[in-house]
Amino acid sequence: MLGRIAEYWKRDPERRGLAALQPTEASGSPEEMVVSLRRTLRAAKPQDELLALGLFSRSTCDWLRAQGIAGERDFLNLPAEALLPRISATTTRRFQLAIRMASAIDGMRPWHALMLFAIHRRSPNKLAAESSGALHRDLTRFSWSTRGQKLLAGRRLPSLLLVEGWIAAARERRGKRALKHEPV
Numbered sequence: 095m096l097g098r099i100a101e102y103w104k105r106d107p108e109r110r111g112l113a114a115l116q117p118t119e120a121s122g123s124p125e126e127m128v129v130s131l132r133r134t135l136r137a138a139k140p141q142d143e144l145l146a147l148g149l150f151s152r153s154t155c156d157w158l159r160a161q162g163i164a165g166e167r168d169f170l171n172l173p174a175e176a177l178l179p180r181i182s183a184t185t186t187r188r189f190q191l192a193i194r195m196a197s198a199i200d201g202m203r204p205w206h207a208l209m210l211f212a213i214h215r216r217s218p219n220k221l222a223a224e225s226s227g228a229l230h231r232d233l234t235r236f237s238w239s240t241r242g243q244k245l246l247a248g249r250r251l252p253s254l255l256l257v258e259g260w261i262a263a264a265r266e267r268r269g270k271r272a273l274k275h276e277p278v
């Protein structure tokens with residue numbers, strides 16, 4: 095597979111408009127060429143941190159950037175009432191909580207956290223107490239509702255494997271916190 099990608103890269107990059115994006119390190123192995131290509135493409139296309147959260151539309155991200163909010167940290171440090179004409183204080187707080195929960199659990203995105211909030215799993219500790227099958231079943235049932243379909247917005251439902259990963263990460267986090275607060 096890597097050989098095919100490297101061969102594709104070698105064929106006529108001008109035709110695809112990628113002449114300026116050719117990798118700088120031209121080494122012989124296909125694996126190194128693919129890694130170099132990925133780095134080059136990543137550098138050429140900067141990631142929009144707010145859009146990558148999956149909480150805001152492109153127009154809302156543009157508006158937030160115009161307000162001086164460039165990324166996740168800026169959004170988390172805002173007072174809830176700061177975006178009142180466009181985003182309500184309740185919505186701002188809910189989005190901030192979703193970002194915090196997603197950053198606490200490996201593999202979770204903020205929109206996943208919003209789905210968990212909707213089915214009353216609001217903290218990593220509550221998530222750690224769940225079984226993966228029951229949580230996945232509840233997420234599936236929620237996704238059938240109108241509110242769930244609106245929240246998914248064309249995205250795929252989290253898989254059982256992903257849900258198991260969240261629960262494992264939440265349990266590991268809970269275990270670390272318990273060790274930290276254990277009397278000596």
